[in-house]
Amino acid sequence: MSHDTEGQSLNELRKIRHAKLKKLKEAGKDPFENEKVDVSHYSQFIKDNYDELENEKVTMAGRIMTRREHGKATFINLQDKEGQIQIYVRLDRIGEQAYEDFQQFDIGDIIKVDGIVFKTKRGEVSVKADTVKLLTKSLQILPEKWHGLKDTDIRYRQRYVDLIVNPDVKNVFKIRSNTIKAIREYLDNRDYLEVETPILDTIAGGANAKPFITHHNTLDIDMYLRIATELHLKRLIVGGFDRVYEIGRIFRNEGMSIKHNPEFTSIELYQAYADYKDIMELTENLVAYVVEKTLGTTKVTYQNTEIEFKPPWKRMTMEESCKEFAKIDFSTIASDEEARQLGKKLGIDVEPEMSKGHIISEVFETYVEKHLIQPTFITNHPVEVSPLAKRNVENPAMTNRFEAFVNTWEIANAFSELNDPVDQRQRFLEQVKEKETGNEEAHPLDEDFLNALEIGLPPTGGMGLGIDRLVMLMTDSPSIRDVILFPTMKPLDMARDKE
Structure with a gap:
């Protein structure tokens, strides 16, 4: 009392x-x-x-x-x-x-x-x-009965009170801290160098995402909060660091959901003289190591579903997954127009400029992702949605890329890095055309990065992994806000006006 x-x-x-x-x-x-x-x-x-x-x-x-x-x-x-x-x-x-x-x-x-x-x-x-x-x-x-509060909004706004009265919340963030420690331990023991790259830049590159824009008063120029660390880390591979990684905040001016916060934490790593298959093996072993090191087991239970992180994880190409779960065989579809017509029949919002690769990606997101519960690697993504990945030699319409899915969520994205400056320039130009037609997430042209590629990027494998989503799975947290100490919130006065 x-x-x-x-x-x-x-x-x-x-x-x-x-x-x-x-x-x-x-x-x-x-x-x-x-x-x-x-x-x-x-x-x-x-x-x-x-x-x-x-x-x-x-x-x-x-x-x-x-x-x-x-x-x-x-x-x-x-x-x-x-x-x-x-x-x-x-x-x-x-x-x-x-x-x-x-x-x-x-x-x-x-x-x-x-x-x-x-x-x-x-x-x-x-x-x-x-x-x-x-x-x-x-x-x-x-508050005396914090667990009885229905308004979780207060918990996120007043995290300091949440931590005082709810021991389980404090434990979530101890697990988060230990997760990051374990990631560092795993990579440091494999001769990776931890580095820091700019958060503010004049170009928002390294991903297809809408950036936050700010203004530098002294230089009198607009700048962007980074949407990825990729392009600077690959510059370091060009410079002679063979293995680098960065753990840091990423900012994307996009929607919010139980899986999305405008700022989130990722680990990106790059390894010279490796390909996406090497990075696939690294990713499953890294995640399994981190989960077991932090929790004492490779098995977790998330919202009553048991998930086993022990390698090896299942591997499927994107077309194979569409055939298995959406019952669509894209190898029988020859033209972009035929793919667009199929997309319309499936209820996908099809734009005139969309190609077969875009339709494959949309079908995958709509009909396949929801089936990927146990850790699964989806490989061979269309080149249209992979502007920084190397083309697959056997099928140049696809790339040597994978995404790792757990509990229907993408937790990691990786590929054999595109190191052909001519091909990269052409893809950047195609992305610029997409931006001109209204795609706010299309990749900008980055001349300095192209210059770095012209100096020479060795064959390289790279990967980005979302730490927040991994911690959600490890702590059975229903929302990304539960694993971010101070999640993005609408100002209280605005929230009250809405009510």
Whole structure:
């Protein structure tokens, strides 16, 4: 039960806390003065090592989460970085004045406790307080039943409160951090070099996506937040770094959904003298390693569906997947016009300039992706939707590319990098034509990147993997907002106006 008086409005309770703060300051006990605390032990460690710590003195610091009165004693739950532990505060142990001061402490206040480790009669590992000191006064009211809130919007806006009152949320972000550590460990052990490339650039390249535009005042030019790290990383391969990767934020001015946030985190890597098949093997082994290293198993359960990440993953060409799941054999369709007519029959929004390759891609997205639950590599994408991938020698209409799908989601995209500057220029020009006809996501012409290719890009395999979606799967999180500490949100005043 909350120590705050029941039935009072939040405004009244906040006024009471402000009055307490004023009284403290008037008495020369400002709780916001700097105070160094040499914490000796944390909650879970004490519980796990009780036999060694019984009757030992400890110094702890944390936030009051609950309290209950028991005559001239009070039990509080103290929360620190490891969890919660019970603190037993007695008047005759800490002194009358200190106990009187303690009675003014509220749920949410941050305190320091010096005391002795012991077990209560009920067998609960606790700390018997010798001194209790207020470090920070909480002027807001913590929700008592956070899990009962239906408005998840508040959880995302006030993540700091979400983390305080919901231990499961904190665990999600520990898993996220450990996931990134494991990715680095795997690649660093394979002689990859971690690098950093620009977030601001004059060209938004490396992907088919709509960018965010900003303006640099001193240079008086428009610039873009990066939509990928690809083109700069490949420049580094040209420069002589044979294996590079970057983990960083990517920005795309596109729709929002449970799988999409305007800014997200990806890992992109490039390896000289490798092809997409090498990168396919690397990807399945990397993901399996990360999942097992972080969770202790290669199996996860996402929304009641068990997913096994252990290699090898299933492999299918895009045309094979369309034949299996959409019952359409594109090898029997000879012309673009025939493909467009098929697309119309299938209910696809067909534009006059669309080719057979575009239709294959649309059919795949509409009829195939929803069937790809277990980890699956889809290879041989049409050249029209793969402007940076090398053509397949046996079928030049396709590229040496793969996308990795799990739970119907694309989690990774990779290919044998196009290193023919003549072919690359032509594809860029075709993309420019698409942009002129209204495709805002078409790739721009990048003359400096073409110059780098003319200097010489060795045969290279590259891959990008979405870390947010991987963490969603690993933590059984229904929305990408659940795995981003501070997801993109509409300003509160705008959200209220909409209501």
